[in-house]
Amino acid sequence: MRFSQYHFVDEIKHNLEKMGFKKPTDIQYKCIPNILKGEDLLAIAQTGTGKTAAFAIPVIHILHSKINPKRQTGIRCIVMVPTRELAIQINEVFTTLAKNTRVSSMSVFGGVEQDPQIAKLAKGVDILIATPGRLFDLVSQGHIQLHRAEILILDEADHMLDLGFIKDIRDLIRFLSKKRQTLFFSATIDEKIKDLAYSLVKNPIRIQVSPKDPVSKNVDHSVVFVDMDDKRFFLERMVKENPESKILVFVRTKVRCERVQAAMQRVGIDAVFMHGGKDQKDRLDVLNQFRSGKVKMLIATDVSARGIDIPDVDFVVNYDLPEHPENYVHRVGRTGRGMKKGMAYSFCDEAEQPLLKAIENYIGKQVKVLELTNEGYQEITTLSDAKNLRMEDIIDALSPEPNKRYGVKKAEAQKVDIVK
Ligand code: ADP
Ligand code: MG
DSSP states (O other): OOOOGGGGOHHHHHHHHHOOOOOOOOOHHHHHHHHTTTEEEEEEEEOSHHHHHHHHHHHHHHHHSSSSSOOOSOSEEEEEOOSSHHHHHHHHHHHEEEEEEESSSSEEOOSSSSSSHHHHHHOOEEEEEOOOHHHHHHHHHHOOOOOTOOOOEEEEHHHHHHHTOHHHHHHHHSSSTTTEEEEEEEOOOHHHHHHHHHHHHHHHHHHSSSSSSOOOOEEEEEEEEEGGGGGGHHHHHHHHTTTTTTEEEOSSHHHHHHHHHHHHHHOOOOOEOOOOSSSSHHHHHHHHHHTSSSSSEEEEEEGSSOOOOTTTTOOESSSOOOOSSHHHHHHTTTOOOOOEEEEEEEEEEEEGHHHHHHHHHHHTTOOOEOOOOOHHHHHHHHHHHHSSSOOHHHHHHHHOOOOOOOTTHHHHHHHHHHOO
């Protein structure tokens, strides 16, 4: 079935055409009729399968079609998301899909001034895409009226329910219209979270696409066994073999973001990094530099693992394995989005083997291992441009953070470097 055959208002169809969306994806095909009917929904589908439009299209259609002779104040739909970047991205999808309709949307998130958001809210808006902290602030200060809100959407629902916001969400629900519709969307879900979701709604319809393997089928993912101290050589090699490729590198901590960037800089590779400690403007600048391709490597913590849609990321690298196995699914899901294919590599040090096991348990299968011969491994480490650097510089760039190195002592780690 094509979008042109749906009974959407013409403006939405026109906008879909302009976006190049001809046919619904599986999750869109299954969700749209149920959302139009007013059902509550728990929708699970792999990363990059178009979950945003799966809720945005029918919601815009519903809000546009309902008679609204005089716009009263009050939000009609709330979309809750875990990060600011995601709030902006999802608002862009709503804005594009709702162009020339009677439906307006905006995003609110913390880390920036409240006043401009309050001023915009005062003009009246139908759909609000929000991170929890700022949303609760604005509601408690009386800047947001919720009594007309008839649709509540939790994107990245498992994460939203897991973040400790459940009490706030329950409180929020009490302000919403009694006849509200609730929609949960995510690529991952577990039993505990499912129970929490079901405690918020009566009889949601459960829609699950490809339940067995949560990793997107567009992502070819594998693991390479690499010593912690050699990981930078492998990353360097990847970049030098694929100079035109966009590479998203995930590390465990903020400090490691900066360290890996410094190590790359030393071998002439330009990279930017992003983590929760950066201010909002910096985070957006960095993301835009990477999005536009101005810089081809972004090094990030898990703050960027969820939801972010950069359509042409060629490789995801788990420079450090994720500590929460579901984040493996979200991280590798930053590539292979929409119709595109993508590759993901995990660099696994011996000390990270338990994390790999946990991931394999979670996804229900083994991750393909890329075997390297000793000579191959040696070649990657000895051909590095870093070999021309002074040893002190390298040690400075790589000395692990105190007490964070899976039990390997700092002195030992440095010794390894010096030997090389
Ligand atoms: P998810 O939330 O499932 O991870 P997104 O909603 O971010 O995925 O969408 C992933 C990508 O797929 C986006 O770049 C989006 O523009 C594209 N996309 C979504 N729906 C369609 C469609 N029906 N046809 C073509 N591309 C689509
Ligand atoms: Mg999404």
